[in-house]
Amino acid sequence: MTWLRALKQTTRTGLTLERRRLEPLVALRGAIGLALVVGGALALFGPMVAVSSAFGAHQAALAIYQRSWRPRPVLALASGTSLAISTFLGYLTAFHLPLFILLLAVWTFAAGLAWAIGPTVGVIAASNVAIMLITITLPASLAEAAEHAAVIAVGGGVQALLIVLFPVRRWGAQRDALADALAAEADYARRLRENPTASFDPEPLMVARSAAAVTPRQARRRPAELHGARGIAERVRPVLASLADPAVGVAVEGPERERVREVLAAAGTVLDAAAHAIRRGDPVRIPPEALAALKNPDTLTLLGGPPRRAVIRLAALMDDVVETARGEGTPEESHRDRPPLHRLLPGAVRAVRAELRRDSPVLRHAIRVSAVVCAGYLVGTALPLGHGYWAPMTSVMVMRPDFSQTYARSVARFGGTLIGVGVATAVVQGSHPGVPVSGCLAVLCAFAVYLSQRTGYVATNVAVSAYVVFLLNMGGEDAGQTVPERVVLTLVGGLVAMVAYALYPAWETPRLRNRLADWLKADGRYAAAVVDHYAHPADTDNQEVRRALLAARDARIVWQDALARAIHEPVRARGLTRAGAEAAEHALAQMGRSAMLMEAHLPEHGAVPVPAAAALADALRQDTERAAKAVRERRPLRWDRVRAALAEWEDDDTVLSGGTALLAEALEELADALSDGVRD
Structure with missing residues (x-):
């Protein structure tokens, strides 16, 4: 692919809006938590501390949208605490430029290496660096810096507490993963009726396996219908394939093949019904004709050899699926263990050390993002635009270890910032809202951020950019900066990130x-x-x-x-x-x-x-x-x-x-x- 085509493709990807199922209750809970934190900090400490607390609560609310099977309160607490530490350390060196650049380089390099542990940790670490660039400008003394760091951590704690007190779709992510695996096998069974050698993508089964790993505390509370269905689903797929394939089963045409098609259709119906029940937590309803087709004695009379054994095994597995979906199956004696966070440290260290090699994409990303953020901060500081952190903040948020995400996010960031900053700045400069109104507008924008998390990066960035503008206006900061200045700094950050990847790439193609x-x-x-x-x-x-x-x-x-x-x-x-x-x-x-x-x-x-x-x-x-x-x-x-x-x-x-x-x-x-x- 030429550079021109690659740029066109990544631009199209970055500006694409996806139609995904929204989670308004989760978004509302996050916005309420943010409002509580901002309102409390505003009443007790004033606007500047309220802005810091808002960033902590906002970061914690965003953390729960990351692809992770850990308990959501743990993610919120970890995110808020890590941001508090980043803010305090950043403030300690903020008034000495060479020392701060050194800290920024080390901190950003570590955030880049965090991708070796997983995308969830990588995203949270990158967000910490980006938000730190803003929050370190708010305090005026060491005591105030400690105070700001504390309220940031409190913001994460409030979001975690709300998740515990007001859960939305408890075990929803695990239910969806298991239901998706069963639904994928149902679709596979139906496709095998027409194409006996149809392919199957095992990713849903792998996701379900990852979701099945739980902590000891989760294992004691896990719903009965989530206990054994994944193991059954793993055994269903090869049986379906062996029943349909002519190489080990019945001929392509004939009465035996028609009977196999009936059995496959019945299995698809049962799997779909079980997936629906597990996803929604409803009673499972299986059409009687589907169960009858699976246990038709004429089928066993008509078939022989491996196909007959496959039908018998499939019928038994479908019984197990139905029992498990009803919560009547025998619970697993053991479970896949998900260790607590403190036990992950040795494995995380090993993962990072494994990436410390010359050809590692993660190491290249860490070097690249560290150099870009430091250069962006220096450029932003040197430009006579004020608040130069917009440039490095953009860079660290858009840069990823691979080419397509970096370029697509750069385009989306610029487009989203152009709209979000333009609208928010126009509102601020046109109506001059006071502190309470600016806080309310920021909370409203945060709600839009949470609601649009899975619809595309450009949509989220419109709301994020407006959120930052309203928050800073609430704290009395950034009020004099115009739309062109903010957009220029965002463009600088995005362009530097794109150029850096072109000069120091980590191509996957070779x-x-x-x-x-x-x-x-x-x-x-x-x-x-x-x-x-x-x-x-x-x-x-x-x-x-x-x-x-x-x-x-x-x-x-x-x-x-x-x-x-x-x-x-x-x-x-x-x-x-x-x-x-x-x-x-x-x-x-x-x-x-x-x-x-x-x-x-x-x-x-x-x-x-x-x-x-x-x-x-x-x-x-x-x-x-x-x-x-x-x-x-x-x-x-x-x-x-x-x-x-x-x-x-x-x-x-x-x-x-x-x-x-x-x-x-x-x-x-x-x-x-x-x-x-x-x-x-």
Whole structure:
């Protein structure tokens, strides 16, 4: 993609408004918390302290919108406390420019590295730096700085308390994650009726797995319908695929296929009903005809072999789904543990240390954002516009570790600021509202910020820009600055951020082959683990298969995210065309799917071993390991050991024969997809 096309695409993305489900009650709760904090601080301490408290409460309310499964009060408290610390440390050095620039560089560099821990921490850390640039201008003495920091922390505490006292859709995020996983499988079942080899994106299952991790306290309070449905959902998908696929199931046409379509339709109906019940917390209502179709004795008479086993297993799983959705299932004896925040520190340190390498996108982002913010602060201070923090504040808020988000957010920030600052400044300079009115207008804008959080960055920025203007006017600050001055500083901050990424990029495109190689290696280990279980059915522990499956899913998601970012970048992947990348993705998805079909019928304890499976599993491990290295080095892929193992294959098992045939086809398809990019 050329630079011109990349800029057009990111501009369009930045200015796009999305239609998402709004959460007015959550937005109202955040606005009420902000109003309580601002009103209390105004009555007790005056306008300047009220402005600081408003930033703390606002930051805490925004934190709960981040993609995190931690309790929302914890996020609000952590956000408010971290902002209070940032403000106090910033004020200590604010009156000595070289020392403050040093602190700003270190603090911003740390905020950039925080992306190694996760996007939630990265966003909160970046917001802390941006708001700190404003709040350090408010106090006039060390005692006042401590006072401002304290009320900022109190603002976060008030928001956390309101979340506890007035919960909105308790366990709503976890309900949505589980319901989305069940709904995705319902859609998959319906698509399999028309396309027996339809693909399935495992991301909803991965999100549901992440949402299922809870703290010990949460585990004691979790609703019964959220206990075991995710584990059942994990087992449903391979059974659906094995029932529909002609390679291990029934023929493409005929009475058996029509009966399979009926069973798939019934399974989709049951899964949809369970998803609806779990999402809303309502009683589950299953149409009687759907349950009848799943347990029709004529189906078992008509089908035989693996399809018959799949129908029996699917009917049992649907019973489990219904029982769990009703809260009648047997609670899990254990749960995926989510450690408290203080136990995350060692892991966070390890994650950050892992990014301290030359080719790390996170390290490049940390260096880039630190340099840009410091330069922006110096430029803003030097310009005769006053309140130069608008420039570095813009930079730190728009910069992200990847190209597309940085450029799209820069455009959205400028457009949103142009409208929000223009309207708010016009109101301030035209009507000269007093302190109470400015506070009310700020709260109203904050409500708009919370309400528009998931509709697009440009919409949120309109409200955020107006919010800042009204708050500063309430404190008597920034009143003399005009719209053009604020817009110019915002434009400077955005342009500096965009130029910095162009000069010191962290392109995802050159790393695509490494991502593809990681996925190939993970898929190979998963397939080998499944095949090896047929050679050793006496081993009842399937944890190796499970771990390999999760690793393959993680590698697939990393590849898909990388490809989505690379598509918008103005660079090309050497030796990997877009068509080749799509073909390779399809081949690896088919490779994983073939292993999944075999996993759906893993032999039980006491089954007859398949000796040839051990040789095939070993060949898969060795060949995929070498093939992954060949993908990185742009060399031809060779499957000599796998071909030799398949040539000696003599097993008549329908599932194994069909699964290994699909596996061989996927490997050859992958070699063909990457053949154009190999070196001579």
